[in-house]
Amino acid sequence: MEKIGIGLLGYGTVGSGVGKLLKANAEDISLATGRPVELRRVLELPGFSSPDLDPALVTHDFEDIVGDPEIDVVIELIGGTGAARDFQLRALRAGKHVVTANKQLLGQHGAELLETAEQNGVHLRFEASSVGAVPIIKVLRESLVAAEVKTIFGIVNGTTNYMLSAMTETGADYADVLAEAQRLGYAETDPTDDVTGKDAAAKMAIMSSIAFHSRVNLADVAHEGITKVTAVDIAHGRRLGLVCKLLGVARLVDGAMNVRVYPAFIPVSHPLAGVSGAYNAVFLESAAFDKIMLYGPGAGSVPTASAVIGDVISVVNTAKGSFTHNCLCYKDRPFYPSDDVVSRFFLRIRVADRPGVLARVAAVFGEEGVNIQSMVQDGGGDAADLVFLLHPAREARFFAALERLLALDEVQGEPGVIRVEE
C-alpha cells in the first residue's frame, strides 16, 4: 500500500503532540485508512529547536516540503496570518491536502483558502481550529449539513472559562485571576486574543460559516471579552441564581446572521453553567433535532493533536478528485444588526443616594420602552448599587437608555452591563 506522507509545519505544543500521536497510533491510523502513515519532514521556524525530534526530519526550508512529491498532507501549526497563509496557499496549489488548527487564519482568510483548495481538488480541514478535541466541524459539515442549524451557542474559549470559574469560586477580581492563570499556564503571557474574545470570535466565524452555509469572517463577529467583568457583578449575579460565562452566540434571525461573543449570565441550572475550567461546550439548535450539545477539552497539546489526526484520516479516506465540498458557503446571507436583536440585560449602576434618584432612573427606562423585571438596591450611605434585571428589549433601546442613565448627575463610575441568556 502506498504510504501517506506527512509534512508538518511547526513543532510547538500542538505540533509535538501530533508527532507523538502519529508515532503512538501508527497501527490504528494505518488500519483505519488502509495506508501506513509516514512523517517525512518537519519545518522548524528560525529560533525554534526541538531536541526530541529526529534531526533527519528537520528542515528550515518550506520548499523541502512543498516540493516533495511523497508528501500528501501538510499540517500547518505555526499559527498567525503571515507565513502560515503563504505556506497553506502554496501547499494547496501544489495539490497537497492541508490540515490546520489556525483559527485566526481561517477566520480572516477562510474564503481564499477554501476556494484555493476547491480549485486544486484537495481538502482543507480545520477541526482543531474550533473546539479542540470536540469534532464539531465534522458534525456540522457532514452530519448536520442538511439539518438547518439555527443557533450555535456555547463556551468556546477555555482560558476565559477557567478565569470566570475562578472569579466565581474565589470572589477574586479579573487582574488577580489573570495573573494566577498565567502562572499556571492556563493563560498566555500575552492573553489579549483570549480575554478580548477575539479567539472565541474566530471560532464562531468558522463554525457559523459552516452551519449557516454563508461566509462569516472574523470582522463580522462583534466581540466583547471579559476584561470588564467584575467580581462585584459576578457576586450580584450569583444572588440572582446566575453564573457568568463568555459565550459565543450565532443565530439566524429571519434568514439573516447575527454572530457575536459576549459575557453573559445564565441560570445555575443551565447545562453550560456546569462547564468549568478549561472545558468547552457548544449547543446546536435546529428544528430537525431540537438541540445537540458537544462537550470536551477546548485546547491542550494532545486533545488538539487528536483533532488534527482525525482530519488527516478524514482527508485520506475521502478520495482525491471526489466531490470535495471544501466551502459549504453556497448561500449569501445578510447579517442581522445587533441593534435589532432582542436581549435581556443585567445592569448595575452606582448612584448617589439622593431622594428621587430611583424615580429618575425608572423614568429613563420607561421612556426608552425598557421594562424592569427586578431591582435590588445594595448598600447605602453616600452611594448605592442599583442592580436591575431587565425584560427583553431591542438592544438599541437598552443602549439608548444606558447612555441617558450614564449622563445623569447621580450616576457614578463604570456600570456593569451583562446580557442574560436562558
Add this chain to the structure above:
Amino acid sequence: MEKIGIGLLGYGTVGSGVGKLLKANAEDISLATGRPVELRRVLELPGFSSPDLDPALVTHDFEDIVGDPEIDVVIELIGGTGAARDFQLRALRAGKHVVTANKQLLGQHGAELLETAEQNGVHLRFEASSVGAVPIIKVLRESLVAAEVKTIFGIVNGTTNYMLSAMTETGADYADVLAEAQRLGYAETDPTDDVTGKDAAAKMAIMSSIAFHSRVNLADVAHEGITKVTAVDIAHGRRLGLVCKLLGVARLVDGAMNVRVYPAFIPVSHPLAGVSGAYNAVFLESAAFDKIMLYGPGAGSVPTASAVIGDVISVVNTAKGSFTHNCLCYKDRPFYPSDDVVSRFFLRIRVADRPGVLARVAAVFGEEGVNIQSMVQDGGGDAADLVFLLHPAREARFFAALERLLALDEVQGEPGVIRVEE
C-alpha cells in the same frame, strides 16, 4: 449532474420523517453533495399504507428497489432481524449503499452485514441506530479512530430515562410511570426492549465495536433493565445525593472489553444527572482527549431522520471504490469477565428487627471482603430497611455476600441492588 437515487424501505415514524426531510432540504443536500437527490421508491410492508405518500412511489415488491439501477442508496427502516436482514444483504450485494437505523439487526448480525458491504465495495451506515440525532458513530469511526477510546459511558435509551426521571420527580412506582409513559407515547405498547435494557445493549454493542475496534455482539452485552428499580430505592438514593439512571458502560480493562447495561446511581452533581426526559448523553474517555460528551434527543421521527440524511450525504461524498473501512473491527479483543470488575454497590435489604441482626449482616460482608462505607437503618417495629453504600469490591465478592445475606432467616423480600458510578 447525476442524481442520487434513493430507495426507502418502510414509511413509519422515521421513514416518513426521512421523506419529509428529503423534500424540505433537497437544495441543501444537493449543494452539499454536488448531486440532486431523488426518492425513487418506497417499499411498504403488507398491512401498512401511507395516505400522504405519492402512490407512484409505492411498491410492495423489494425487486422494484434492488433491481432499479438508478437507486444508489437503500434506506432500511422496517426494523427487526428477518426481512430487514435479507433486504440489506441483497441491496449490498447489488452494489447499493445501505443506510439504516436498525440497532437490533446491527447488534446481532453486524459482522455479516459489514463484511458483505466490504466485499461489494459499498458503504453500510447506521448513525441513526445509536443515539438518535447525535452523530456518535461518525465521531467514533472518523474523528476518534486513532484516539484509543477507553470508556463509553452514558444514557442511551430515552424511554427509560424518561421513566426514571418521572419516578424521581413524582415518587411514583415503576408500573404507574410505565402506564403514563405509554399513554404519552414515550413508551411503546410492548416496552420490553426498552425496559429490559435490550435496546440500550444493542446500541452499546454497536458503539463499543467501533470504539474498541473489535466485534461486540448484542449477546456479549449483559443487560439489566429498570424493572426492578423501586420508588423506595430511588428515594433512599436521593437522601444520599444520588440519582438513578440506566447506564450503558463499556470499558477496556487490560485490553479486554467489558460492555454492560445496568441501572446505576450517580451523584446529583454528575453531568449525566441533569440529562432528563427523552434525551441521551454519552461520555467518551481517552488518554488523548480526557473526555468528550455528546448530548441530544435519543429518538423521535425527525431527529432520527436527520441522522439518516447525514449518512446518505456521507456515503455519497465518499467515493465508491475508495477505501470503505466499513468494519473497523480489525482487532480481536477478549472480553473481561463482569465477576472481576470492581464496582461499588448500593444495597437495601429488609430485615426482621431482632437483636444481633446487624452483626450477622456485617459479619457476612466482612467474611466476603466487602467493606461498608455507610449504613442507614430506616424504619423499625417488626422490620427495618438496612441501606448500605459499599466500598468498591470485585463483583463476584459482592454477589457471594448478597447470596449469603438473602439466605439469612432475618432477611425478607426483594433486596434493592444498584451499582454506584462516579
